[in-house]
Amino acid sequence: MAEKVTSLQVAERAGVSQSAVSRVFTPGASASKKTVEKVRKAAEELGYRPNVLARAMVSGKSRIIGLVVAYLDNYFYPEALEILSNELQEKGYHVLVFMASQTAGNIDTVVEEILDYQVDGIVTASVALSSDISQRCQAAGVPVVHFNRVQEGAGVSYVTSDNFAGGKELAEFLIDGGHQRIAYIAGWEGASTQRDREAGFRKGLQQAGRDLFAREVGNFQTETARDAARRMFDVPVERRPDAVFVANDHMAFAVMDELRFGLGLKVPEDVSVVGFDDAPPASWRAYDLTTMRQRANLMVAETVDALLSHIETPASATPKQSAIHAPLILRGSARVPEGWANDKGTT
Structure with a gap:
C-alpha cells in the first residue's frame, strides 16, 4: 500500500510554502489565482487529498452541519432540504444527514451522536427537540436552528411559515365559499405545524361564530389519512362535511383519492378540499389542490442566515424566530368565493 501523500510534498512540488497549500484547501481562506493553480496541479499529480478531519481538530471548526430529519414522505421536505444543502455547500459547509423518528427520546439520542462528530451547527427539520437537548447543544457551543418547527424558549432559533395565520385564512376562505359543515384532518399532534394550523383554523371559524363540524387525525401519513377520510365521509349525507382542511398536502392527496375513487364523491362539487405546503403534485x-404555499427558498435563506450568524459571530448573534407569510394558492379543489384571488389579489 502506497504511503499517503502529505501537504509538504505538495508544497515542494508546487514550489510554495506548506501554509500556502493549507490556504488553498481551506474554505474561505485567501490565495492568489497563480498559487491555487500551482497547488491544485501538484496535488492532482501526486494524488493528494486534504485531511479535513485533521484540520478540524486543529482549527476547532469541522465546517460540518448536522441535519436531523424524521419525515421525508411529504414532497415539501426533499425539495426544501435540497435547497438547504446547496446553500450551505455554497458557504463552504458540508451537510451530514441523520435520520430520526418523530419521538422526542429518539431524536435526543441522535443529537447526542451528532455532537460527537464535532459539528459546527445543527438544523432540525420535521422533528422537535426537547428543551433539555437544545440547552445541551447551546452549552456545547453548537447552535441549533429549527426548520419548519417552533420551539418556544429563550435563545432558540427557528424559521417556519406563519401556520396560524395560514390556518385562519383557510377558515375564512371556506366560510366565504358558503360551506356549512367544515371539517379538519389533523397531522402528527406532536408537531408545532399541526398545532398552529389547527389553532388558526379554529380561530377563523370561531370569529365567524362557527364550530368545527368534524375532526379526524391523519398523522401526516398516507394510509392513516385515507382511513380518516373514510371515517369522516362514509356517513349519511346530513352528517357528511361539505369542506375539509387537511393539515398538509401529502395527506390531502390521499384524502382526495379516497373521496373520489373510494367513496365516489366529486371534488369540489360534493366536498371542497384544501391543504397546506403547495408540494409539487x-x-x-x-x-389541482387549493393550498397555502410554504416559500421554501425564503425559509432556507432565513435558516442559513440564522445558523451562520451563530457560528461565525457567536458573540453578537441573537436568536432568530421567523414566521414567514404563506400565500393562498387557488386551484380547482375548492369552491372559490366571489372576490377571492390568489393571496387575495396577488400572484
Missing part, C-alpha cells in the same frame, strides 16, 4: 391536473 398540488399543481398536477390530477389534484
